[in-house]
Amino acid sequence: MGFLTVRDEDPQSQARPGRRDVLTRALSLAAGLGTAAAIGAAAGPAAASPAKTASPAGAASARANQADWRFCTKCYGMFFRGYPTDGACPGGGGHDSAGYDFNLPHSIPETPTAQHNWRFCTKCYGMFFWGYPDNGRCPAGNAHAAAGYDFVLPHDIPATAKSQRNWRFCPKCYGLYFYGYPTNGRCPAGDAHSVAGYDFVLPFL
Known part of the structure; x- marks a missing residue:
């Protein structure tokens, strides 16, 4: 039997597009690949937000x-x-x-x-x-x-x-x-x- 959790979950940082995604989108637009290709690049995996400085070990690993x-x-x-x-x-x-x-x-x-x-x-x-x-x-x-x-x-x-x-x-x-x-x-x-x-x-x- 577990014990009760009475605090709300800590707010999580908002994920933001990775640098590679932004560059890919810009290159796609410049090359005239069309709106669909640019949207596909922009929808790729987002980079993790920087770890909190108060965290005991620095940046999070890919597996968190x-x-x-x-x-x-x-x-x-x-x-x-x-x-x-x-x-x-x-x-x-x-x-x-x-x-x-x-x-x-x-x-x-x-x-x-x-x-x-x-x-x-x-x-x-x-x-x-x-x-x-x-x-x-x-x-x-x-x-x-x-x-x-x-x-x-x-x-x-x-x-x-x-x-x-x-x-x-x-x-x-x-x-x-x-x-x-x-x-x-x-x-x-x-x-x-x-x-x-x-x-x-x-x-x-």
Whole structure:
């Protein structure tokens, strides 16, 4: 059973024609190929809008996935390892990475087996759920602070050779953590994480 989403989806950037499309249309008109050819060129694939500067890893890939998301051996949470420092861990200091390099989808429509409103926290570098009026508990103090992409995480689907299940929502801190060990890591709200909601199945490289 999933948890409720109470925030509206973030506004998405408007796609604009790519440079190649504009040039093709201009050349078609200059060559006298006619209105139909020019319209066909203008209707080609649009270029992606520039990524938000607040996003943790820069420009989006063609598949709208972002790599460098890692498991922390101290708190069991998912955090972004694309900066010179490793954020703030409830286990003390920065996060310690291990395991797979997760490549997480973002900026795509939500489906019955993929949930949006997962965000990067600029304070702890962790992944947290941004779908409630408050923003959970951040190990850097107070609530999480959202920035960057709207991640859309697959859940309750079969795992493959390139994906891992047992990633869960903690209703105490709102973070995403790995639920595959006898203990549940360290929660910034105190003691271990609690488990609720979907079983997320996350792709890795």
